[in-house]
Amino acid sequence: MAQVRSSKITIQDDYWTTYRKLVRETVLPYQWEALNDRVPGAEPSYAINNFNVAAGLKEGEFGGFVFQDTDLYKWLEGVAYALIEAPDASLERWAEEAIDLIALAQRPDGYLNTYFTVKEPEGRWTNLTDCHELYCAGHLIEAGVAYYEATGRRKLLDVCCRFADYIDRTFGVEEGKLRGYDGHQEIELALVKLYRVTENEAYLRLSRYFLDERGRSPNFFAEEWERRGRVSHWPGNHARPNPEYHQAHLPVREQRVATGHAVRAVYMYAAMADVARETEDASLASACRTLWANMTRKQMYVTGAIGSTHHGEAFTFDYDLPNDTAYAETCASIGLVFFASRMLRLEARGEYADAMERALYNTIVGSMALDGKHYFYVNPLEVWPEACERNPGKRHVKPVRQPWFGCSCCPPNVARLLGSLDRYIYTSTEDTVYVHLFIGSEASFEVGGGRVTLRQTASLPRSGDVRFVVSPEAPGRRFALALRVPSWCGRDAALRVNGSAVAYEARDGYAVVERAWQDGDTVEWTLATPVLLLEARPDVRANAGKAALQRGPLVYCFEEADNGAPVSALSIREGAVWTPRYDPDLLGGVVVLEGDGFRDAAEDWDDEPYRPFRRAVRPAALRAVPYAVWGNRGVGEMAVWLRVAASPRA
């Protein structure tokens, strides 16, 4: 019954190959060590140990968070993507070892969760609000599907199906079933994947059930809390569950504003888009559009980050985007990519891909150190390292990437996203191939009634020259190639087919060229990469009077390493020309931006804190580096947004 994915996409791209190689050769092996608690100086994971104990192979206690299993599942999913790309004997051996262990830990009825098996065997499904059982199941399923796609081997997929079948017997509106849903969304999107690979419609129905049920009145979490005796899994927390935090304050179709825990939110929106597409549910699709618009137009940082507060790792409200106390969790931007890619499958609109690219090239890539072994959980847009240590309101912000986290959701999530990057580049319909991301790759599609191979070469983020070679299996296939016109090119995008300029139809953010394609047809898509000085709308209080630099998909920042401290003393000269310069020796080779600005003079101050305004400024040559590589040169200040100042009058 199950099908291996029909279109294989191979990435061959200078920029991304570096990161994907890092994932394959460094990140995944490093994380395997971390999962086995063998990284000196890092917080322990406990993940593998928990499975050993649950499987009865070891004596011991459960360690880590109630959702610790997912670190292993996400790693395994990342390994699956690496194996799809190319064989790797070590990764495969470790994966098989992990899968054997997971299968041993599954209970005879299909249930699988090391926390409840080891620590609270009687507690299954009694605290969906806090305990992430279905969330863990979802990550297991994502791993199982990916590993099946990678290897064709069913062992882990069968574990997933047994568990999903058990969940299906347990949850639902029918008499005798538990009418609830998880505190952390994830199972919903995973079940759609399982449905697609197994074609078992029960899984799609179950996903839809979880979405339909969520936010109904009376609130399930409140009722469950009463049944539990008003206690929480988290010690010291006696508060009634906050439905907004879990996006359970309203039925999902009635939600208009992105609220609550940001990762929970975007995972749910992604599932809503999936189910809307699979079931042709217009009201669900409409809710997705509304939530997308609110999130990306009113609650998204210029780096594609979301989640303005560390309290609940959550959205706050429209235009509240503080740079220095931002949460901007890596996983939330990954979830934004999930949501965007599903919206693109629902309807190709450039704005989805624009935001997806923004999150990918800035927050997500930036969350990982150039060594592949250190990570940001929080991705601030402004850092004063001393404040991170000594102002408790900024303690969640780290000025340098960390080797691992007690709650280590982000590192393996980056690995699985980068490993599956090929899946975000294109979508296709019967008559159109859409190119959303400009990443060198080879792909084939069923389009225009036959199979077509497309070879993309690209040089982002360094330059905007993109080229395609089209190879239909049978010559003369008629179909459209729809190339995204990214917002950063300033509409300066030229299309040539076989060397000749061609007019194109602009449609929803894409340049659409339809023709009968011959084997070897070449398409040149030349995107300008001007240095953009961006401003935020005045509603964003935090960025008043400030500007940020962007070139191509990369947002830039100013680091102490290049510009001295305090970075807040710098301002950009209004009207300055910013010159991109490729520096092969800096941070693995990056395009830096150089331009004129000012530095508030500090040398003529005595020790007074305040004095009559003089605006003593000195000209300063400023240098910006891509935000994605900040914090790779030791501890220092950083800011994405700088003040813009006119030249002082002579």
Place this chain on the structure above:
Amino acid sequence: MAQVRSSKITIQDDYWTTYRKLVRETVLPYQWEALNDRVPGAEPSYAINNFNVAAGLKEGEFGGFVFQDTDLYKWLEGVAYALIEAPDASLERWAEEAIDLIALAQRPDGYLNTYFTVKEPEGRWTNLTDCHELYCAGHLIEAGVAYYEATGRRKLLDVCCRFADYIDRTFGVEEGKLRGYDGHQEIELALVKLYRVTENEAYLRLSRYFLDERGRSPNFFAEEWERRGRVSHWPGNHARPNPEYHQAHLPVREQRVATGHAVRAVYMYAAMADVARETEDASLASACRTLWANMTRKQMYVTGAIGSTHHGEAFTFDYDLPNDTAYAETCASIGLVFFASRMLRLEARGEYADAMERALYNTIVGSMALDGKHYFYVNPLEVWPEACERNPGKRHVKPVRQPWFGCSCCPPNVARLLGSLDRYIYTSTEDTVYVHLFIGSEASFEVGGGRVTLRQTASLPRSGDVRFVVSPEAPGRRFALALRVPSWCGRDAALRVNGSAVAYEARDGYAVVERAWQDGDTVEWTLATPVLLLEARPDVRANAGKAALQRGPLVYCFEEADNGAPVSALSIREGAVWTPRYDPDLLGGVVVLEGDGFRDAAEDWDDEPYRPFRRAVRPAALRAVPYAVWGNRGVGEMAVWLRVAASPRA
């Protein structure tokens, strides 16, 4: 033995009489109602009820915080000051009623604390870290001393002495005594007051003991915590006490940087200055100077507020002065005034009075609504009301003053400070009368070998014209009059004696004129009140590129009510002329400042969050009002610091 204070000072001043009348006629009666839990809609105080229960007059439970008694003590101290000013039958009757109740609640051994009497009779002195027993005792003593000074009646003073004697028997380095000190400093400064009024040196020695003992190694709080079994008074807090929070991380003479809970800190520094003076302790005086310099030059807001974070209501570190997440507690600025006034008694230096005046005219006055019935606990320098509600990192900031607080330390603290304002205006030595504050008043001093009456008339904050009439009991007394040269006059201060300009010696921030004074000599002290545009040093990241307005002692702010929202979209035009204009109808009559600026244009934005920088600004007429009266016109945005922008080039 005890002496009523020898110099009586009467305030007659347009500006301050309004506030003092408010305290007498509204604040103290209102707070009496609050203490009796009779204010509808306000959080209950429980204070009077607790004394009734402790005295055995009522059955019931203890309510409120462990330090709830101090609300009554501080109120009583405020009443005492009001009675010193003028008789008031109601206030006196309530005070006597309260004193009778307090006396009944005292235990036979002298101990007095309703929490421990009612709730934990076996728990006395077992948790000095958390439980504020000596802090409460200190406030009792301050009230007892003030009430004795007001009325000459000893009942409450005797209660205080009995308690102080018991404390003296309990604490000390001697064998068998408890060698500890309180988690919240206050007893130290109170005992100096009790010593001064009773002349019993044991109280001074006890105060000094508490200071000398603090911060020694091994740490008392850590040891006490171990003895208690590692528990805290505060539920859910299992952390080892943080000595920095309590200023017990180092012996007090070795402390160099203001750290920890801001109110604790300044109360302790005030006591250190007292003891340094009374015992002529040079090392203690030196520590005071160092801490003063750190606090006022590196950790003080332009409004005279201190305490940058609500986490622990604490100092953070040098130059960390965020405007929107500030704690800036009212009580901390009151404590700053205590510290400053004691430093002035130690040595007359204008900088102490400058900071004292800054705190007084801005944060302290501003903490109370014009109706006298609403208060700020937190005094932010920038407010976006929606963020206070919806960004949890700003939940401690209230955009409007509150009717009362569960922890209601600030309102009665304001009442007692304003009530005793006369004590902060002058100090005198054998040969010099120092005028620190320009507040209309009549005072008499022993100076130059005899008694001299000084009548001050002043018109601050509206104008800087100050006048003195000197009346020595015997003509021709030779002494110096030292008039503070406030930092805000820009050294534009003219002195005339009997109509003729007189040169003066500038000494440590004072204009000193020494002569043989005749009865009726007049001194005119004419201080310029230019509108000052202030900048903060570049180390203060939060104020980069911004300026604040000040005129005379008043710092100004920009409110949404005058300027629209968002306030962050406003900027001050560089070089703009700011015109003061007295508006008798606004906020009880204030001088507003009007000048030119810009507003970032919002009307040409679509719904995109970011776009290429255009700097579309419109000229805007800006209006600033005194910070002290902000938030009296409903909920709205406010900012003290605004960007400064050059005019756009044509």
